[in-house]
Structure formats: structure tokens, C-alpha cells
Amino acid sequence: MLIDRRLLQNVDWPLLGAATALVCLSAATLASLNPGRAGSSVAFRQVAWFGIGLVALFAVASLDYKKLVRVGPFFYLLGLAGIVSVLVIGRAVSGARRWVGVGPLTVQPAEVFKICFVLMIVWWLTSRWAQPVTGWTVAATLPIVVVPAGFIVKQPDLGTALLLFPVLIVLLVGAGMSLRLFGGLGVVGLSAAPLAWLALKDYQRERILVYLDPFRDPLGSAYNVIQAKIAIGSGQLLGKGVAGATQSRLSFLPERHTDFIFAVFAEMWGFFGCLILLSGYALLVLRGFDIAASAREPVGRLVALGATTLLATQVLVNIGMVTGLLPVVGIPLPLMSYGGSSMVVSLMALGLLLSVRMRQFQ
């Protein structure tokens, strides 16, 4: 037998249940966006990706995460190669090169890279060279994140690149970095912000300016934020239902299948619906932190912490940007946004969590 019977007993069913429920909401939302066959075909593909993702999830869960971490550097280089390949052979969609063709599929290597990145950082931080975590460790860690982040920004995909940093910071803290060092890094990071400004593209700067003042250009770059806010707000307490969701169905909302799908859901189901959706994510994330907390050895804890932070950050940043709390960076909402790469990678992250949970008593 591939998996030990004892392992199966420790499968975290609430975690899987929450994920399945969220995907169901996603499929329903996608189906209601386009009436008739077009809608159901999008929803069906999302469910199909969920199926593929589940296979990946169980494949990851069935492997011992320690073995995965051991070959972390290999995955990391593989992921890095994927990112670089995008810049060379990638397909451009609306000005961004984020996708590469693999057989009949198009894959977003930057999405896949996230998992590789977590494994790599855990491998590095639990290795004897990195312990104990000091300023030197942090300095030595920087190239591991800056190099791929640089390539990803080039695509350009600022959101995914920025996502690597909170994951890195949480893993550093989890690996025992002193909080004083953490504070020092924070100060350095803030003072480096003006430099980052210079590195941004014009449209990225515009997004940040719009974030600070949404009515800077109501029909231009701020259009997305304003329309999303109108969609969410007009849902009010109970939502407008599927038929009444004019913002979403009359396509005032941009990116409504992908990055802005939360606004669609919020318009249809209102504040109460959003509470349910957020509870689902909260359950998922807190369960992940629980797995990290109850892991008995550092590798498992850091793997669980990394995977959870990866998901939690995406959820918080995505909803934060759609509700106008954060500037618009292209980050999908895990499990909800339409897209195969994001779905499979999110489920692989859950697979890592399951893997840690199942082996916590070994």
C-alpha cells in the first residue's frame, strides 16, 4: 500500500472540506456570471481543475514532506528555470508574459514557483549553515528571493513577486529569527521603499497613486477599483442575488472571472455571504496555522507555516485590493479565481499541510 493506514486516519478532513466548499462557491459564481452554456463551461473547467488539483494534492500529501524539502534546491532551480523560460518562450496575454505552453496546457510558472520557493526556503533555514538565524543568514537568504522576484517582476507580475516577501519573513520569524532583527529589517525595508518606486513601471506607479486617491482618474486606471467598490457596496447586507447583480453581469466589473471574482460574489450575496466566504478562508488558514503549531519538528512546522502563509497572504491581499484597502496588484483569490495553475498550486499547498498533519505523530 502506498500510504500507511495510520496516515490515512490523520487526514485533515475539515481542511479538505473547507477547500471543497470554496471551490463549489467558485464554480457557482462563475456559472452565474455568464448565463447558459458559456457559464457552465467555465464552471465545469474550474471543477475539472479542482479534480486535477486534488490528484496533485494527494500526490504531495502521500510523499513525506521531509523528502520533498531535502530536494528543495532541485525544485527551486526547476521553478527558476520555468520563470526564466517564460521570459524567453512565454505567451503574451494583454502585454504580460506569464504563461508557457506545456503540451495542450498553458502553465503559469510563477504560480508553480511559489511552492518550490517555500520548499527551498525551508531547506535553507533548517540546514546547519543557516542556524541559528542571524543577520548573516538573512543576508545569505536574500539572493534566493531577489533573483526569482526580479525575473517575475520582469513578466511583469508584481503581485506574485511581492508575495514571496511576506512568506520569506514569516518563515524567518518561524525559524527563530530574533524579533529585534525583524524590527531592524522592517526599518531597512521601509527606507528602501523609495528605491522600489523607481523600479516600478508607470502603470504600477499609477495603481499605487490611484490607491491613495481613487478619484484621480475615475474613468482611467481607477475604474477597476471604483467599479469593484460599487459592486461590493451595492450588495448591501443580503446581496442582489444572481439576477440582480448588474455590476457583474453587465460587465462593469473588470477581471470578474479572475482577480475580481470576490466583488462578484459580494454583489450577489452581500455582507452575510461574504462572512460565510471569509469564514471558509479563515477556517482553512487557522487550520494551517494549527498544523504548523502542532508540528513536532522544525521542518514540518516551517513547511506548514510557509504553505499557510502563502495562501493567507493571497487571500488577504486579493480581498484587500478588491475592497480598496490595498493597491491593485494582480493576485488571484486562491480556490475562487478562475485559473488552472493557481488552483493546482493552492491545492498542492494544502497537500503539503496534509502531509505535515498526517506525519505529525510519527
Add this chain to the structure above:
Amino acid sequence: MTVNYRPARFPTRRDPGQKRVILIAGLVSVAFLILVGQLWYLQVLEGGHFLEASDKNRIRVRPIAAPRGILFDRHGLPLVDNRPSFTLSLMPRELDRDPVKRDAVLGRVASLLQIPFEDLVDVASRVPADSLQPVRVRRGLTLEDVAKVEEWKLELPGIIVEVEPQRAYPTSRFAAHLLGYVREANDEQLKQGRYHRGDMVGQTGLERLLDEFLRGRDGGERIEVDAMGRAIRVVQQTEPHPGAAVITTIDRRVQETAERAMEGRAGAVVVMDPRSGDVLAMVSTPAFEIDRFTGTIDRNAWLRVIQDPGHPLLNRTIQTQYPPGSVFKIVVTAAGLQEGTLTPSDRVHCTGEFHLGVWTFKDWKKQGHGNVDLLRGIRDSCDVFFYNAGLKVGASAIAKYAAAFGFGAPTGIALGGEKFGFIPQPKLSKKGRPIAWHAGETVNMSIGQGALLVTPMQVAGLMSAVANGGVLWKPRLVQRIERIDKGVVWNDPGKVTGHVELSPVVWAFLRQALWAVVNDGGTGGAARIPGLDVAGKTGTAQIIAKSKSEKGQDHAWFAAFAPVKDPEVVVVVLVERGGHGGDVAAPIAKQILSTIFLEKVAVAGFPG
């Protein structure tokens, strides 16, 4: 069944790593709570506001223009009608936000319809980009143009073809000055705040005077649209209220006849009912092409009209002043007879010249009229007779009667821009002697020359008073205004503005003399109609020649009423630089009178 043993999730003693995970989980939870707070703010606290905003997003208001009220003649024939017309409009909200793409769309429209590209850009840049109101760019598209726009529709976001009712006229220049033209509200009118951009507003004539009644109330459709501005469904519809119907005093047949008779000449015709002051026809030539003025007129065509030396925009019946010429002899006669300074038996021997001091005044007839009494003086329009008569009657008395007949003051006609005319009056000293007044001026004035100026409408008032025995009516153009839903909303019962008090004998003499002008070998013989007793007076107003080419080109007058017994119609004809009134103006009056009394004349002309 065995119960699986599970150890407690959290060991009683937590290691430091565990504490950090819990700390991070706490921070993430706080972040989740902040999201909940933001959702509470957006959806519950500000939800109503955003709901409104989402409705504003999806609902477009598309105005449905109310058909403008129709103007009818006195017999119920339309003077102006509406027909559907196609209008090219921009929907600012739906134009591309990218100026380059927007200009590409406008460029395509410009080349499709042969409109100057700058005009389109000018219009597009003058309205706020998020405006929901369509902006009319060009009215009166041909079916071919409409087909072109519809064919390219998908490539022309923000460009629509609207159907609007537009004015249609029987002929290109029909009653142009009376009706007036209708055009989009100009900047000045927009500033007053009563109109929206693109509203059709009466700019001159009755259209302007009665705009309030004629315009009606636009209806509208509330349409749900998607983000591309494509209409999904009609949410609500309000029917437009058509403008009120205006029943004028005009007789379309008479108006048309008068216009035809004046074709090719500059001048004016007024046809009036002396029993009520009703204006049956009002013609001013040259007229402008009223149908070209409706809707959009390009700058060049507009400039051509404005700079036309014939001043086609001028309504010559009320806005231009002329010396009345011999028509004024009626006033001198009335003044003299009533004041007793003149009698029908007064005689003068006319040699064709009249001497006053060192000056010589000539008669229009070089060889003179010979022995002339008052009746002949009027019939043959003898100037020399009236030079003498004028001096006898005196300038002050002439001026007094001229004023009594309505000269020197507006007739009170509702149309704007009416000129007053001018009666020269000697100032009198305390002893009653004229100051700074030369007797020559009196001489000139007595044949309607000199500084004396009148409008054709004032002459119509004079003739009406002669015809009806002294009643001065305010010329009436509009009988009543009716609304479909409310019935008569306005009506004009007619207004008497004055009385000319003359003894019946004087009235009788005047009518007899004027009858003789037409029917007894007088100067107005050209207006004689068998079977109809026409009375009239010719006039030939000399104008001071500004150049040699203008010399000899006098204004030709003919003022008439008929039938002499119980007059029903007054006709005044003025032809600018036409020559002799009897040769030029009288035949035109005859043409008009024949039309009006066609049946009566036919019956009288072919008895049995």
C-alpha cells in the same frame, strides 16, 4: 470498536516556535477582521450609496424629443409640419476613453459622412466625458448616411443615430419671417439655463415668440445598458408631450399667392382684415431658405445669408422704414377736410412745378395735371395740388393726423424688432409758430417725402382705418393656442389701439376718392378687378440716390382695400426700387385680391 487515541493538539508546555506560530496566526486573524470591517463599511454603512451608483452605472436616460407644436392657418391648413429626421449624436459616456482611439472613431465618422473632423472633436471636447446626454452633431442625415452609420455601427462606439421630429415647410422660403426658424439653443440661450444643449429652440418669428407653447415636454426612456453601453432592456418609458397647436390668422392660400407675386422682387406685402386686424399674409422678400436654417447649418451658408446685400433676414413688413410717398396724401386729405383747411372744391392749376421762395418742387408728371380739385388730386396723385394743400393744412396738423393713424408708433404686433417709423414735427414756439422748421419741409411731407418714414404694417393700419371708419387694430397674428390635453390655453380676442375721429362725410369722401384711383382712370388702374370694387392709393417714394445706378429707382407702393362697401381685406404692397407704384405694386395687389375674391369675382364676372 476501538477508540482511537489522539494526543492533545497543544502540549501543555509550548515551545518558543509554537508561540511564534500562534502570534502569526493572531496577526492574520486581525487582518481578517479588518477585511470584515471594510466589508461592513462598504456594504452596510455605505451600501445605499453604492447601490445608487450601480443604478447610475446601468441606467441610461435617452430623451425622446417631443414633437414641436404645429402652426395652422385660419382655415386649419398647416403652415409648418413635423417629419421624422435622422440626427447623428455622440454619447460622451460611451466614447472611448483613450483620446487616440476616440479620435480614430470620430475620424471614421468624419470620412463616412463628409463632416469636418474638427467639428466632431470640438463637440466631443466641449461636453463632460461621463455625460449621459446625447450630443447632437448633425441633423437631417440622409437615408444613405444613416445606412452607412448603421453598417459600421460595431466600429463606432459612442456614435448613434437618433430619430427626431423636424420642421417641414410647404416651400423652401414659405413665410420665413413670420414663422421664423428653429435651431439648437445657442450659447447665450444655454446660459439662461432654460435649455439643454441640443434643444431645438425657436430663434425668430412666431417660433421664437411662442417657443414656450410650441416646444412641449420631452419624454424619455430609462434603459439598462452594459459596460459597453449596449442597451439590454427598457426599464421605464415616459411619453413625450407634444407642443401646443397654434391657430394663426394667416390664410395660407393668400400667403402663397403673395409670395408668388413678389417673386424676384425685394419688398413687402401685408394683407389684413380691417374688421379685426387679422393679418392674413405677411411677406417679406427676399426671404431666407427657412428649411436650410432648421437644424444644422454650416458656417459658410450662414455667412452667405448674413452678408447678402439683400438682407434676407430682415422682415420688411415691420423692420424696415420707407417714405410713404403719395399714399400719405390720404392723411393730408383727412387732416385738411376734418380741420376745415381743405375742401373738396379747392382747385389748383398744376403746371408740373411748384415754387416756394427760391426752390422749385416738381410734379411727377412733367407737363402737369392742369386744373385739379381734391378728388382729382388724389385720383391722379397730383403733387402740385398737395404742395399747396400741405401748406394750407400745416405741418402740425398733418403730423397730428399721421400720429392718429398710427404712424410714428409701433403697431403692437407681437413679433419682435418692430420699427416705429418717424413723423417730422415742427417744434412750436409759445406763440404757436414753428421753430427751426422750413416751409419746404411741409411741402415735402405733404406728398409723403422728406424725413417721414413708415413701415408697411403701419400703412396697412392706415388703410384698415380708412376701410373700417377709423378703428385702429393691433395687428393680430395668433388667434389661439390649443393643447391636446388642456384645450385652449391662450387666445387673443383682438385689441383696438385707437380711433381716428373724422366726420362721416370725410370718410365717405376718402373712400370715394380711393375708389376713383382704381376705377375711374386714376393711377391705380392696374388694380382694377371687374366685379369687385377696389379702392386704393399708389405711392412712389423717391429715395435719395447714393449713386448714379440707384437714381430713378423709387420704391413702389400700393395700398388697397376691397370691397369698398363693407371692406373685408386690406392689401399693402411695397416693392423696393420698383419704380412707379401704379405700374409695379398695383398689379401685385390685384393678383392677391383676385385670389381672395376668386369666387365672388367669378360669380360677378360670369353672371347667369
